[in-house]
Amino acid sequence: RKEVEQDPGPFNVPEGATVAFNCTYSNSASQSFFWYRQDCRKEPKLLMSVYSSGNEDGRFTAQLNRASQYISLLIRDSKLSDSATYLCAVNKGTGGFKTIFGAGTRLFVKA
């Protein structure tokens, strides 16, 4: 079983749609959680950290469910510029600061 798993997609949605991504992690000792955005042939860019209380940044909302070991990302009012690959990342914390990435979910937003 992979440490961090995501549905690879692709998700094809029209502009203005709401889309949600989920990610599961296997290590219950994981301490920090993130969503990154990666554009084609570029490095990942931090989109947002994910906290147990949930957090929101504009059109983006992230949630963490420790009991079920999954995190989610909700994008409201999708824009064409949201088209990218969204990577879920988990930091184990214990044994060193080491971030493990999921394989990513492709999103295509169409006009």
Add this chain to the structure above:
Amino acid sequence: GAVVSQHPSWVICKSGTSVKIECRSLDFQATTMFWYRQFPKQSLMLMATSNEGSKATYEQGVEKDKFLINHASLTLSTLTVTSAHPEDSSFYICSARDQGLAGGDTQYFGPGTRLTVL
């Protein structure tokens, strides 16, 4: 925000040659840097953790004698792919850990180096 640079941004080499990739933290000191590799349509795979002044810690399955890592200063880590072969062609990305004076702990990524081995 903090910036991490990589050099070169892309490189094409012949099979059997060695390639060195540099990763620099430009406005902070990084005692820890990480090297990732990403094949097309796959995720970033952590190769090793580079610690300033000590030996790197390699992930399972990564050959330490093939991927030499040196972290001689707080702002520079290098990855040398020795005797590169076509299967080593990939996107290599470094990141640097900024533990900051204010107690923050953030990882910043370099722009990546695309290696093509002919």
